[in-house]
Every structure is written in C-alpha cells, then in structure tokens.
Amino acid sequence: xxxxxxxxxxxxxxxxxxxxxxxxxxxxxxxxxxxxxxxxxxxxxxxxxxxxxxxxxxxxxxxxxxxxxxxxxxxxxxxxxxxxxxxxxxxxxxxxxxxxxxxxxxxxxxxxxxxxxxxxxxxxxxxxxxxxxxxxxxxxxxxxxxxxxxxxxxxxxxxxxxxxxxxxxxxxxxxxxxxxxxxxxxxxxxxxxxxxxxxxxxxxxxxxxxxxxxxxxxxxxxxxxxxxxxxxxxxxxxxxxxxxxxxxxxxxxxxxxxxxxxxxxxxxxxxxxxxxxxxxxxxxxxxxxxxxxxxxxxxxxxxxxxxxxxxxxxxxxxxxxxxxxxxxxxxxxxxxxxxxxxxxxxxxxxxxxxxxxxxxxxxxxxxxxxxxxxxxxxxxxxxxxxxxxxxxxxxxxxxxxxxxxxxxxxxxxxxxxxxxxxxxxxxxxxxxxxxxxxxxxxxxxxx
Numbered sequence: 100x101x102x103x104x105x106x107x108x109x110x111x112x113x114x115x116x117x118x119x120x121x122x123x124x125x126x127x128x129x130x131x132x133x134x135x136x137x138x139x140x141x142x143x144x145x146x147x148x149x150x151x152x153x154x155x156x157x158x159x160x161x162x163x164x165x166x167x168x169x170x171x172x173x174x175x176x177x178x179x180x181x182x183x184x185x186x187x188x189x190x191x192x193x194x195x196x197x198x199x200x201x202x203x204x205x206x207x208x209x210x211x212x213x214x215x216x217x218x219x220x221x222x223x224x225x226x227x228x229x230x231x232x233x234x235x236x237x238x239x240x241x242x243x244x245x246x247x248x249x250x251x252x253x254x255x256x257x258x259x260x261x262x263x264x265x266x267x268x269x270x271x272x273x274x275x276x277x278x279x280x281x282x283x284x285x286x287x288x289x290x291x292x293x294x295x296x297x298x299x300x301x302x303x304x305x306x307x308x309x310x311x312x313x314x315x316x317x318x319x320x321x322x323x324x325x326x327x328x329x330x331x332x333x334x335x336x337x338x339x340x341x342x343x344x345x346x347x348x349x350x351x352x353x354x355x356x357x358x359x360x361x362x363x364x365x366x367x368x369x370x371x372x373x374x375x376x377x378x379x380x381x382x383x384x385x386x387x388x389x390x391x392x393x394x395x396x397x398x399x400x401x402x403x404x405x406x407x408x409x410x411x412x413x414x415x416x417x418x419x420x421x422x423x424x425x426x427x428x429x430x431x432x433x434x435x436x437x438x439x440x441x442x443x444x445x446x447x448x449x450x451x452x453x454x455x456x457x458x459x460x461x462x463x464x465x466x467x468x469x470x471x472x473x474x475x476x477x478x479x480x481x482x483x484x485x486x487x488x489x490x491x492x493x494x495x496x497x498x499x500x501x502x503x504x505x506x507x508x509x510x511x512x513x514x515x516x517x518x519x520x521x522x523x524x525x526x527x528x529x530x531x532x533x534x535x536x537x538x539x540x541x542x543x544x545x546x
Contacts, residue, residue, distance in 0.1 A: 129335040132251055135324060136538055139247045142325030146243055149236040156225075156232040163225035166218045169210045177202045202399040208392065215386035220379050227373035231366060238362040243323075244538045245531040249524055250320040254334050256520040257316040260513060261309035267509040268306050271298040274505070278498065291498040298502050302509070339519045347467070348460045353533050357456050360534030364452060367445035374441040378434040384427030387419040452532070459529035466522035473515040480508035 130138070140146060179200040213219055275295035281287030318328040326332065358364055396410045420427075487504035490496035530536045 129333045131335045132248065132337065133538075135251055135320075135334070136244060136247050138326070139243055139324045140240075143243055143323075144325065146236075146239050149232070149239045153229075153232045153236050156229040160222075160225045160229045163218075163222040166211065166221065167213065169208060172207045172209075174205045174207070175202065176205075200400075204397040204399075206395045208394075210391045212389040212391060214389045215383045217380065217383040217386070217388070220376055220383065223376050224373055224380065227369055227376065230369050231373070234362040234366045234369065238366070240539070241362065241531055241534065241536055244536050245527055246323050248527040248538075250316070250323045251334055252520045252523045252527070254313070254316040254320045255336060256516060257309065257312040258334075259516040259520075261306065261313050263509060263512045263516060264302065264306040264309040266512075267302040267505065268299065270505055271295065271302045274498075274501065275299050287498075294498045294502055298505070305509075337523075339523045347464045348529060350457060350460050353460055353529065354453055354456045356533045356535060357452050358449070361452050361532075362534065363448050364445075367441070367448040371438070371441040371445055374434065374438040378431060378438060381427065381430040381434045384423060384430060385420050387417055389418075390416050392416065455532040456529075459525065459532040463522070463525040463529050466518060466525045469514075469518040470522055473511070473518040476511040477508070477515050480504070480511040484508050 128134075177200070211218060275292070275298070278287055278291040278295040282289060282292050317332060320334070321328045321330050321332055324332075392414045394412045396412075398408050398410075401408055484501075484504040484507075487496060487501045491498065491501045
C-alpha cells in the first residue's frame, strides 16, 4: 500500500496546485521525463476526477461509521389551539384541560444496537468501496505514467527520424552538387545528375513526412500533459542503454510480480470480497433490530391534572420481522449472483494481466535482439557507403550504386532509431504490466 500512499499524496497536492494555476504553464526549457510527469500529474483531468471520487468514498466511509454513534435531537414546539377547555373544582381553582397556547421542548436520544451486524456490514462495504476508489486512483496514476513515457519516447523517436532524414537530404544535395560539377567537366553523364536530383526529391519527401510526424507527436505529448496541443514543447534527449547480454525477462517471475502489484488484480479481489459482504448484509433483512431511545419533555405551561412541567420516557425497541413477502430472499439471490459475477470478472482480469505481461516480455525480447542487429547494420551500411564513394570516385561504379548505398544507410539508421525507442517503450510497458514503475517513488518530489 505504500505506492497508494505516494500516489494519493502526490495527486492531492498536485490537484491543489492546479486550482491555483488555471492557465497552462509556460514551458520554456527542454522538459525532462521527470518534469513532464510532474506537469501531467498537475493537470491531467482523469487523475483529478479519480481524486475527487476518492474524497467522495472517504466521506461515505465516515458516514457508514457514524451510524454506530448515538444521535441527539432537540425540538421546540409552540402550539395554539381553541377553544380553551377548563372546569372549576368545587371549592377549588379553575383547571385548564386544553391550553389555548403552550410551548413544549423535547430532547431525544437514540442508540442503535447492532445485534444483526447490519451496521457492521454497511461499514465494511463502505471500506471496500473506498479501497476500490483508492486502487482506481493508483491505476489511473500508473496509466498516466505509461502514457507520458510513451508520448515522450514517440516525440524523441520522431525527432531522431527527422534528423536521419535531414542528413540524407544533405548527403543527396552534396551528391547532386558533385554530379553537376562532374557533368560540367564532362566526366559524368547526364544520368548521374538526374539520378541525384531524384534522390534529393525522394529524401525531401521523407524529410517532410518526418517533420509532420514530429508535429503530430508533439501535439499528442502536449495532450497527455494537459497542455495546449499547439504549445512549442521541447523534450530533453535521453540515453537508451540496452545490454544485449542481459537475460531475457522471465515470464513466470514477471507474472507473479504483476499478480502481487497490479491494482487491477487488487481491484478484482476487493470487488469479490465486497460482493460476499453484500450477501451477509442482505440476509439481515429478516433479522431483528434493536435500539435504545430516551426522551425528555418540558412543558412551559402545565395543563390538566399534571403537577410537573417535566416528563421523560426510556424505551428499548426490539423489532422482529416475521414475513417480508420474499423481498429478502430475492435480494440475497441477487447478491449471490453478484458474487459469481465478480469471481468471473477477477478471472478475466487475471487473464488480461497475463496477456499484458506476455506481450510486454515478447516485445522487450524482440527489441533487445533488434537493437543488436540494427546497430551492426548501421556500421555495415556506413562502410558500404564509404566503399561505394571510393568506387564511384575511381570510376568503377555508377551513381545507382552510390544512391543505393545511401538509401540503405538511411534505412539502417531509421531502423536503429526505431529499435532504440521500441526498447524504451517495451521497458515502460513491462514496468506497467508488472506494476513496478520506478516513477511512482519519484512522485515524492512533488510534495
């Protein structure tokens, strides 16, 4: 539960910060991942809604527990009526049977006695509901962390792809310039110039698409952070280390960790316990109830044969249901059906979590293997381009060979970029799938 405490404290504090910051924060510096998470936790509406729901369920828990407390009420009544009824005692005073007006004060006391444990069951259900909303807040926090990291990596990926495309355009322009010079000198055919022009046009197309992907990735990143989609946010580059010699993640170990930490699992288990407790609550419909009451009355004007302004009563009330027409049985049947439904829901949740863990482990294994081959491919493509340049300058190859070598290098660099950020995204996915996100602990920085 320490993660719950961390997330709850951080989000409550951040929600308070948002109330003081209606305008979007001015983002001037390049955002680190920690800073991006901080902004997202301050502004994300889903998280703020989860905090509000948690506050509501906290109030419901206090209400349920307050049912055990004694209740005191005070009431003052002023009555006017007529006609006044009185008679005269022979040889004595006039006695008023009905006063024309009178003021009465009553103080009442009620203490419920939970003989059927109905109040206890209601309190337990409120506690489970509070835990469910608590877990919902944790799940929303974990999802937000994952969404921010994914959007952050996507923006870095798009920027890296744009840089690859830019380098390809620059190299193609250099070849075009060289081809024009050779053609003017009569040492290269017109075909080389035309092929270089085609390469420049093609790589420019790739650069335009890469620039568009950066704009879309930035807008998506801003949306996750709760900022204006047009905000000119910039992100700081990160190192994506990947030790290809490290062992592949073990599925069974990861699944065991997920079952112990994922809020969805705990939500399903809590909902199952709540459903069982509700069965017990519904069965109290045919059980007796007991309450102790006491009243103190004060009449400001004595009437009739009364000789005192004060009176009191004490009552112990036992109510025993005899026949409710089958209502309780119907409610118990419905509650039992909810138990079965929640049990099946828990099984579905476990299957979904297992699928998340399986997909995450497979994606991480795939990314690790691709990282190794992609890095090697870049080195091979760079060497191939160097040799193609040597051959072309020596006059033993054509512009086609040189163009193909440049295209192969661009593709290898693009694949390496994708492999790096696929690895980063796979790590984030596995951390979320197992409920083991290190960023949860960092949220203490927001206090």
